[in-house]
Every structure is written in structure tokens, then in C-alpha cells.
Amino acid sequence: MVRPIGFLVGLGFVGVVLWSFMWGLIAYVQEPPVPTAEHEFHLHPKEVAWSFDGPFGKFDRAQLQRGFQVYKEVCSACHSLRLVAFRDLTDLGYTEPEVKAIAQQWAIEAPSINPESGETATRKPLPADKFPLTYPNEVAARAAQNGALPPDLSLITKARHGGADYVHSLLTGFQDQPAKLLKEFPDAKTPASLHYNPYFANLNIAMAPPLVADDQVTYADGTKATKDQMSRDVAAFLTWTAEPKLENRKRTGVAVIGFLLIFTVLTFFAYKNVWADKKKG
Numbered sequence: 001m002v003r004p005i006g007f008l009v010g011l012g013f014v015g016v017v018l019w020s021f022m023w024g025l026i027a028y029v030q031e032p033p034v035p036t037a038e039h040e041f042h043l044h045p046k047e048v049a050w051s052f053d054g055p056f057g058k059f060d061r062a063q064l065q066r067g068f069q070v071y072k073e074v075c076s077a078c079h080s081l082r083l084v085a086f087r088d089l090t091d092l093g094y095t096e097p098e099v100k101a102i103a104q105q106w107a108i109e110a111p112s113i114n115p116e117s118g119e120t121a122t123r124k125p126l127p128a129d130k131f132p133l134t135y136p137n138e139v140a141a142r143a144a145q146n147g148a149l150p151p152d153l154s155l156i157t158k159a160r161h162g163g164a165d166y167v168h169s170l171l172t173g174f175q176d177q178p179a180k181l182l183k184e185f186p187d188a189k190t191p192a193s194l195h196y197n198p199y200f201a202n203l204n205i206a207m208a209p210p211l212v213a214d215d216q217v218t219y220a221d222g223t224k225a226t227k228d229q230m231s232r233d234v235a236a237f238l239t240w241t242a243e244p245k246l247e248n249r250k251r252t253g254v255a256v257i258g259f260l261l262i263f264t265v266l267t268f269f270a271y272k273n274v275w276a277d278k279k280k281g
């Protein structure tokens with residue numbers, strides 16, 4: 001009795017699936033999805049071989065320092081890094097006096113309070129301070145950026161599919177709109193205040209290309225600052241800001257797997273030993 005009931009229930013499920021599939025097919029044939037410029041011209045990030053990829057991946061400290069330089073000299077004009085403190089920079093290989101100097105010379109001051117009047121004031125940042133915000137709040141940011149909001153970059157490589165690859169592709173992806181796009185979608189012309197970039201979700205980004213020329217920054221370590229190099233370096237730096245403990249995580253993973261392997265061998269021999277004097281069969 002149970003079998004035929006089970007069979008009927010199964011048949012019911014199959015019937016429902018077929019029914020909904022049929023309706024989906026009818027809707028698709030009656031109204032096929034309209035192709036959009038986003039769908040046809042959006043590109044996935046180019047894959048880059050990063051030093052921090054794979055189970056043994058490590059940050060390249062020199063690259064992180066170069067990336068920080070790009071952030072400091074270019075991106076910090078618009079983007080904040082509110083979750084990172086100056087003292088965290090010792091992770092990149094800067095000494096404590098160097099970090100102190102970086103904080104002291106930072107272009108934006110940290111908020112403070114006048115000890116006598118109690119009014120809000122500003123002071124030079126200290127190593128323990130987080131990077132001061134570029135704009136005090138969203139309204140001020142939008143007012144300065146033509147209505148667009150430059151997102152905080154602390155976690156951006158975690159917040160976007162493709163992470164560092166995406167940041168690198170986005171920064172190197174600014175270009176003229178392809179003629180083919182305008183021919184197929186005449187309405188999709190990039191508005192005057194936006195910039196065409198096939199790696200950005202809707203193809204038109206409010207950020208003007210920030211890295212426009214080779215040697216826009218002068219690297220202290222003598223690396224040639226091509227646009228591609230600067231984009232890679234800042235993407236690596238933003239991977240560190242989003243996951244400063246990445247190396248610890250990977251090291252722990254390798255150690256745990258190693259431990260489990262040894263433990264497996266030990267338990268195998270223990271098992272052999274326990275059953276050694278029992279006859280087979």
C-alpha cells in the first residue's frame with residue numbers, strides 16, 4: 001500500500017514541475033527577454049596572478065607599500081578608509097617612527113575637542129587614530145561629487161565579486177564606448193557626467209578615471225609606475241585592508257590539514273595495533 005502512495009506523491013511532484021516548466025516556456029516564447037547593453041557588454045574581471053593567491057599565499061610587502069602610496073596620493077582625495085588605523089601600517093613593513101610621520105603629515109586632520117571651550121576642533125592624527133574621513137558624511141560627499149557617493153574602500157575587495165581582480169580591471173577598464181554598442185543600443189549612450197567602463201555593473205560609472213598616466217606617482221622603490229602596475233598595487237593594498245589577517249588564516253589552514261594527516265596515520269596504526277592479535281575471518 002505504501003508503495004503506490006509513494007508513487008502517486010512522486011508523480012504529483014513531477015506533474016507540478018512539468019506544469020511550471022511549461023508555463024515558463026510559454027512566457028519565454030511569447031515575450032523573449034529584451035537584450036540590454038549591460039547584459040551584452042558587461043565584462044568579468046581579468047584574472048591576475050596575485051602573490052596572496054593559493055593556500056601558501058603571502059602579501060608582497062613592497063607591493064603593499066606601493067599600493068598604499070597610490071591610495072594616499074590618488075584615491076584618498078575621494079575615498080575614505082575608515083576601518084584602518086595608521087598603526088596598522090606597521091604590518092606593511094613601516095617602522096613606528098615612519099608610521100608616526102605618515103599620520104602627522106596626513107592631508108586631513110582628525111576630529112577632536114577643544115579642551116577649554118569643549119567645541120569641536122581638529123588635530124594632527126596620531127598612529128592610534130583611524131584614517132580620518134575624507135568627507136564628514138554622505139550628504140557632504142555627494143554634494144562634492146556631483147551627486148555620486150565614493151564608497152569607503154576598507155572592505156571593497158570583499159564587497160565586490162572578483163575582489164582584487166575587479167579593482168584592477170575597473171581601474172584599467174575606462175575606455176570609449178564601443179561603436180557596436182551605440183549601433184545596437186542608441187539609447188544607451190553614456191551621459192556626459194559618467195564614464196564608460198565595461199567592468200562596472202551598469203557600464204557607466206560616476207568616478208572619473210583616477211589613474212590616467214604612467215608615472216602618476218613616483219615609487220620610492222624604483223618600480224616603474226605604469227597604469228597597470230599602480231592598479232595592481234592599489235588592488236593588493238585594498239586586499240590587505242579588507243583582510244589583514246589573510247596570511248594567518250592560510251597558515252592556520254595548512255597547519256590544520258598537516259595535523260589531520262599525521263593524526264590519520266596515527267589512528268590507522270593504533271587501529272592495527274588494537275586488532276593485531278585477533279584472527280581474521
Ligand code: HEC
Binds near residue numbers: 076171204206234
Ligand atoms: C575624484 C574622486 C575620485 C577619486 C580620486 C577616486 N575615486 Fe573611486 N569613486 C569615485 C566615485 C564618485 C565613485 C562612485 C561611482 C558610482 O557609484 O558610479 C567611486 C567608486 C569607486 C569604486 C566602487 C565601484 C563599484 O563597484 O561600486 C572603487 C572600487 C573605486 N572607486 C576605487 C578607486 C581607487 C582604487 C582610486 C584610486 C586609484 C579611486 N577610486 C579614486 C570617486 C573617486
